[in-house]
Amino acid sequence: MSTTQSRNLLRSQDVSGSYDEGLPSRYEAVRSVSEKISEPLAVDDYQLQSIVETSPPKWHLAHVSWFFETFVLSYFRKDYKLYHPDFIYLFNSYYYRVGNMHPRPQRGMLSRPTVEEIYDYRRYVDEQMRLLMAWADKSQWEDLAFRVTLGLNHEQQHQELLLMDIKHNLSVNPILPAYRSDLPESPALASPIDWKERKGGTREMGHAGEGFSFDNETPRHQVLIRDHRLANRLVTNQEYLEFIDDGGYQQPALWMADGWTLINQQGWQHPLYWHSVGDEWREYTLGGTRDLNPNQPVCHMSFYR
Ligand SMILES: [Fe+2]
Structure with a gap:
């Protein structure tokens, strides 16, 4: 946490000298969203790590709790008892100054702790956080508001990652299971560009x-x-289809050199999650496979395509 970050937050929240009344309810609200996102998952889904770039959902749920344990609870309470000493190693990610960490490519190997144990871990951290926020000393209020707010923003980042990773994890299954079957298709009517x-x-x-x-x-x-x-407005699927039909993936002049190398190495011919069935294009979504909507913004593009 940098001093710049600290300054910004303290200025913005104006917590100096007063207790931030909204902090506990903001904490509860953000924490519950992570669990709401995870609700449609089967217990088997929590373990998946389809590629190195994704993490298993249960790792995300534990890691965001580790953040509160490490940077809030252990910081403010010298007598704080960790839920489990091994979790410091298992659920750290890139915070080298607090110690070593389990290698990211092997997060999918962690069948233990179980999903149930991860939820117990979350309950424990939540209870400890409630006590801390209720009983913090006045001298700690400013710093507490800063650190909890940082932890909540961190958890919200991981909520986005959760959805992104769940989608990829499920997409590598040939039966293309839907994360949720009740997701409405978003109406998208592209205006003239x-x-x-x-x-x-x-x-x-x-x-x-x-x-x-x-x-x-x-x-x-x-x-x-x-x-x-x-x-x-954004580029639509229809416009991108025209690029594909025009031979866009076969013309090196349209690509930067390293982009051209990459599409040939990876065999890219269309955006991730698109697939053709006969003459029709379909797209895998969190709601399952659907006909490609020509008016929606094209997404899941890399820097180069
Ligand atoms: Fe993180």
């Missing part, structure tokens, strides 16, 4: 608001932008 001419110049970027920011969103700084055109 309109290109806006924009003048270049010196612009500011980086966090400028009053709310929370991660330290990689600061400091606010100036950047040089050239004259450019920007569309008023």
Whole structure:
């Protein structure tokens, strides 16, 4: 946690001298979303790690709790009793200053602790957090609000990752199971595209608001932008299909050199999760496989495609 981050948060929350009344309820709300996201999973799904870049859902659920244990509970309570000493190693990720960690590619090998034990771990951490927030000393309020808010933003990042990883984990199964069968198809009516001419110049970027920011969103700084055109909406599946039908994946002139190398190495011919059935394109979604909606924004593209 950097001092910049700390300053931003303290300025934004104005917690100096007063207890942040909303903190416990924000904590409960964010924590419950992680479990809500996990609700449709079968117990077998919690274990999956389809590729190195994904993590098993149960690892995410444990790791975000590890964060509160390590950076909040152990920090404020010198007598804090860890739920399990092995969890420090199992559920750390990239925080080298707090010790070694289990290798990411092998997270899918952790059949133990079980899913049930991970939920017990969450209950334990939640109970300890409630006690801490209820009984924190006045001298700790500012720092407590900062650290809990950071932990909650961290958990929300992992909620996005959870959905992203669940989708990939399920997509490698030939029967393409739906994560949820009750997800409505989002209506997407693409408006005619309109290109806006924009003048270049010196612009500011980086966090400028009053709310929370991660330290990689600061400091606010100036950047040089050239004259450019920007569309008023996202590229649709239909437009991307036209690129494919026009031989877009066969023309090296349309790709940067390392992008061209990558698509040939990986055999990419279309966006991830698209597949063709006869003349029709279908797309795997969290709601199962569906006809490709031509008006929806194309997604699951890499930097190059
Ligand atoms: Fe994390």
